[in-house]
Amino acid sequence: MNQKPVLHTVLSPKLLELHDVSNSVVVIIDVFRATSTIATALFNGAEKVIPVASVEDCIALGKKLQAVTAGERDGKVIPGLQYGNSPAEYPRSFIEGKTLVLTTTNGTKLLHMALDMGADEVITGTFPNLSAVCGHLIKKGKNVILGCSAWKDRFNLEDTLFAGAVISNIKEHFTIHCDSSLMAEDMYRLHKDDIYEFIQKTTHWHRLSSYGLEKDLKYCVTENIANVLPSYKDGALIAG
Amino acid sequence: MNQKPVLHTVLSPKLLELHDVSNSVVVIIDVFRATSTIATALFNGAEKVIPVASVEDCIALGKKLQAVTAGERDGKVIPGLQYGNSPAEYPRSFIEGKTLVLTTTNGTKLLHMALDMGADEVITGTFPNLSAVCGHLIKKGKNVILGCSAWKDRFNLEDTLFAGAVISNIKEHFTIHCDSSLMAEDMYRLHKDDIYEFIQKTTHWHRLSSYGLEKDLKYCVTENIANVLPSYKDGALIAG
Numbered sequence: 221m222n223q224k225p226v227l228h229t230v231l232s233p234k235l236l237e238l239h240d241v242s243n244s245v246v247v248i249i250d251v252f253r254a255t256s257t258i259a260t261a262l263f264n265g266a267e268k269v270i271p272v273a274s275v276e277d278c279i280a281l282g283k284k285l286q287a288v289t290a291g292e293r294d295g296k297v298i299p300g301l302q303y304g305n306s307p308a309e310y311p312r313s314f315i316e317g318k319t320l321v322l323t324t325t326n327g328t329k330l331l332h333m334a335l336d337m338g339a340d341e342v343i344t345g346t347f348p349n350l351s352a353v354c355g356h357l358i359k360k361g362k363n364v365i366l367g368c369s370a371w372k373d374r375f376n377l378e379d380t381l382f383a384g385a386v387i388s389n390i391k392e393h394f395t396i397h398c399d400s401s402l403m404a405e406d407m408y409r410l411h412k413d414d415i416y417e418f419i420q421k422t423t424h425w426h427r428l429s430s431y432g433l434e435k436d437l438k439y440c441v442t443e444n445i446a447n448v449l450p451s452y453k454d455g456a457l458i459a460g
Numbered sequence: 461m462n463q464k465p466v467l468h469t470v471l472s473p474k475l476l477e478l479h480d481v482s483n484s485v486v487v488i489i490d491v492f493r494a495t496s497t498i499a500t501a502l503f504n505g506a507e508k509v510i511p512v513a514s515v516e517d518c519i520a521l522g523k524k525l526q527a528v529t530a531g532e533r534d535g536k537v538i539p540g541l542q543y544g545n546s547p548a549e550y551p552r553s554f555i556e557g558k559t560l561v562l563t564t565t566n567g568t569k570l571l572h573m574a575l576d577m578g579a580d581e582v583i584t585g586t587f588p589n590l591s592a593v594c595g596h597l598i599k600k601g602k603n604v605i606l607g608c609s610a611w612k613d614r615f616n617l618e619d620t621l622f623a624g625a626v627i628s629n630i631k632e633h634f635t636i637h638c639d640s641s642l643m644a645e646d647m648y649r650l651h652k653d654d655i656y657e658f659i660q661k662t663t664h665w666h667r668l669s670s671y672g673l674e675k676d677l678k679y680c681v682t683e684n685i686a687n688v689l690p691s692y693k694d695g696a697l698i699a700g
Contacts, residue, residue: 234474377639399617423639
């Protein structure tokens, strides 16, 4: 009997501990905006992206590696760092061949949790690299955890919608008995044709659009415009 | 300015600590089946329902109060207790005037968490008492937390759908900036006309229907057939 691998969706970092990730590919999802920025930088030729937990680590590592440092709090570049967390800051003309050291509030935290829990493989996903993620998950044929980074542990819709988009594309290859996944797919199917309008109802849109980031946010929910597979190896995300 | 009270939906007990419940009415939701059984027992004239955390407490309190004891694990009455966790076990002919001491895995846990965190008021909700819950929340005009009991801390759809039903009925009276609530309302609106079919896709249905509980589960998602308000006072839920 050819048993299909199992797929689960995890709606908040607080719920990751309910799952065994040791035999799974964990997809870190932080649509607004860490995983969108990571996909964009790698798509545009960055050598690697190093996600770090603290501002201090970001500064120290940037110095050591002569790398670009980036991070935001409340829509502004963090003092001591060079750039922010907008995909638009990383065109090919700037980032090609460089190393980016990135610190973010939610996505970085979940990524390190998954590594600490012994995930078999960690990749990152968002609408701009939807196809690359789906293709990889089908090819690997392992168990999958779709990990939503949420916002300070609170459920968010944009990460859930991306989980739904993945499920909608690959579900026939997996066994899915998980209410979070059922819900995520329903929400994606309900809103895939009005995603730019719907996303404006979310709490994260309200928070970030007050910083003038509407164009950024629309980019982050556009499918397959930075279609690369960021995969974590030896301390960094590289194009897989 | 007449500011509306704030409503939040909490999708798992693990996420309750992200909220301040001290000035809120907390609605404990455990559709399959604790809060459906509580509503039914009180609707049918039970004097009170005492939710307890452990089987030992249930036995001891049942003895002390000469009360009916109830609780299930894996679809069977727990050894040492008298009845199970099915609403169908508590018709008026049996439960009227009696005290029911009930232990359950998920709903009881969340209820005690909300009490420990200093909730202003704790009530219980499920489809059979939807109108009573909605009417009470509008009348009180306080902040509201819709607390889904989930299953062993994992997100579940039946509790989320009930949260969505409440929101759909009362949202004009509240300020709602909460992605969980947006999602819950969307899911309810999407499935309210096919709820008996949709609910059969959930993990909890699969678990409980394997014990032959389909009729029970359909009852639990039927609106307003045990329309009473269970309210927690002095250690017990009574008809409010």
